[in-house]
Amino acid sequence: MELTAWRTFVTVCRLGSLSAAAAELGYTQSAVSRQIAGLERQLGISLVQRHARGVRPTPAGEVFRHHAHLAVNEADRAVRAARDARDGALSRPLAVGATPSLAAGIVPTAIRRLLDRVGSLQWSLLPGLSAQLHDRVIAGDLDVAVVTDAPPGLPHDPRIERRFLGMDEMVVVLPADHPRAGHGPVRIQELADQTWVEDNDGSAALLHQHAARAGTTARIDLTAADLPGKMALVATGHAIALMPGLLTRALRTDVTTVALIDPPTRGIYTITPRRDPHPSATPLLDQLAATFGSVCTAQAAH
Secondary structure, three states, X not given: OOHHHHHHHHHHHHHOOHHHHHHHHOOOHHHHHHHHHHHHHHHOOOOEEEEOOEEEEOHHHHHHHHXXXXXXXXXXXXXXXXXXXXXXXXXXXXXXXXXXXXXXXXXXXXXXXXXXXXXXXXXXXXXXXXXXXXXXXXXXXXXXXXXXXXXXXXXXXXXXXXXXXXXXXXXXXXXXXXXXXXXXXXXXXXXXXXXXXXXXXXXXXXHHXXXXXXXXXXEEEEEOOXXXXXXXHHHOOOOEEEEEHHHHHHOOOOEEEEOEOOOOEEEEEEEEEOOOOOOOHHHHHHHHHHHHHHHHHHHHHO
C-alpha cells in the first residue's frame, strides 16, 4: 500500500470531508475519492461512510485510521531525522504539549529553566485538552505532555509513562469589584445564585460535582471558547468561573479570586512515550516538578 493513500485517508477522517481534504492536500476531490476507493479495494472492507455533512470512518475505518495515523507520523519523523543527519543537525526538536492553563503557567517557566541549564535547544509548545495530548504522545507528535486528571480522567495505557506532579486546588475567579472580592474562603452555596461561565467540559464537570456534594447546583449559563475568553466574561461582570489555582499569579488585574471551602482538585501529570524518549525529556520533567513545587509554595505563602 502506498503511504500517500494512507495520508489522504487520515486527512479525510480528521476533516470529515473529501473536498476539505482535497483542498488541504492539493488534490482534486475525485483524486481523493480514488485513493480512498483504492485502499478499500486492497483491504476488502469499507473505510468511510457518507452522511449529510460529509464523511466519517466506519468502525473498521476507525481502527485502520488509528494505525495509519501512527504510520504516517513515523514516516514523517523518519524523513526529518534523515534530513537532519544530512545537514549535521542530529538532535531533534523537543515537542511539548500542555493544557491551556498549564501552557499559560508552569510550562513556560520550566522550559525557561531548562534552557538556562542546557543552553540552545529547539522546542515547540502545543496547547490542547488532556485527551488530545495523550493521543498525540502515542502518535509520536509530542515528546512530553503536561495534563490533568479532570473529568473524564486519564486513560491507563502501557505505551505511556506517567509522572505525578501534584494536586491543584481550584478557585473561583470574580470581577475585581464583586461583593465577595477580598473575602473567603467561601462555601459554594454562597455563590449558587451566580451566573457561571466555563470553557471546557472537564472544568464544568468539576464545578457540577463540587456543587452536588454540597447539596446545591451551579448554573453554567455562558460558554467561552477558551481561557482568555472566560476571563474576559468574568472581568466585564457577566459571570464568575472556576479556575486552576496554579493560574492565580497570572491573572489580569481586573479580576480576583476567592478560595472555596473543601475545593475541587485536579491532579497534574506529565506523560511521555515509553519508546524512543527524547534525550531532553527527563531534564524537562525535573524542571516541571521543581516549578510546580515552587508555585505551590508561593501560593501557600500568599
